[in-house]
Amino acid sequence: MTAPSRVLICDDQVLMRGGLRMVVDSADDLTVAGEASDGKDAIAQAAALRPDLVLMDIRMPGLDGVEATARICAADPDVKVLVLTTFDLDEYVVAATQAGAGGFLLKDASGEEMLVAMRAVLRGDRVLAPVVVERMMEQYLSRQVVPVADPRLARLTDREREVLVLVARGLHNHEIAERMFIGVTTVKTHLGRMLHKLGLRDRLQAVVFAYESGLVRPDGR
The missing domain is CATH 3.40.50.2300 (Response regulator)
Known part of the structure; x- marks a missing residue:
């Protein structure tokens, strides 16, 4: 035990x-x-x-x-x-x-x-926490230029893009797995590939990228 x-x-x-x-x-x-x-x-x-x-x-x-x-x-x-x-x-x-x-x-x-x-x-x-992520990005984006689509998004598969959106909304791996009806190991695989393709270090950088690129907005869209 x-x-x-x-x-x-x-x-x-x-x-x-x-x-x-x-x-x-x-x-x-x-x-x-x-x-x-x-x-x-x-x-x-x-x-x-x-x-x-x-x-x-x-x-x-x-x-x-x-x-x-x-x-x-x-x-x-x-x-x-x-x-x-x-x-x-x-x-x-x-x-x-x-x-x-x-x-x-x-x-x-x-x-x-x-x-x-x-x-x-x-x-x-x-x-x-999702509410923290949303408020952080609202304040962050208020000091930035209007989000512009990043060409690196084209490198992602549909599944990797979906994982990025859910990460940006503050969900952890088990919640993402439940939402996407896949295993946690698969989520981690998609997450690792997504970070590698985008040249990002961790989830926090992924959150910032998702909002900066306009993929996710503070209003939840």
Whole structure:
């Protein structure tokens, strides 16, 4: 039997930590390894406990979640980080992912949504809450020229293009698999080929590309 994945909960609010503990404790495949109340404590606890996953609040006193994430990931490349915040501010999405976070989710997500996101990040998928993706791109595109169709789109098959659209809307691999009625392994294959053909590094770059090229718009079309 596989041991439960160990989760470190980092948040400066006692009630929030308690709520997250309840969510983690509700799952047989997850267990709470420890708690931290600020960024410096998070770094220390991550080094001492070596968790599989860190739930990281983005705004904490002293050292914020972005810097704490960067230091934790630099010290242990194997650890996964899922950033949780009440602040759906767009600049944090890029900052958190660049720091090494595998996902970005709002704290008002349901317990089930959080569990799905935790498991996805543990598998190595990148998770971006759909509402965060949409607001990020609305602000991003408001500062850019009108999206223009990119000729690289012609390199994609219909399936790869469909995967790109769903990634841009914030769906993770299992959700894409369900939507397209294919296996997760097939989704990963389409995703890898799509990134290679477009010359992109990861899902976040794919999201930006999809909006810049006009393939997806902030209004959901």
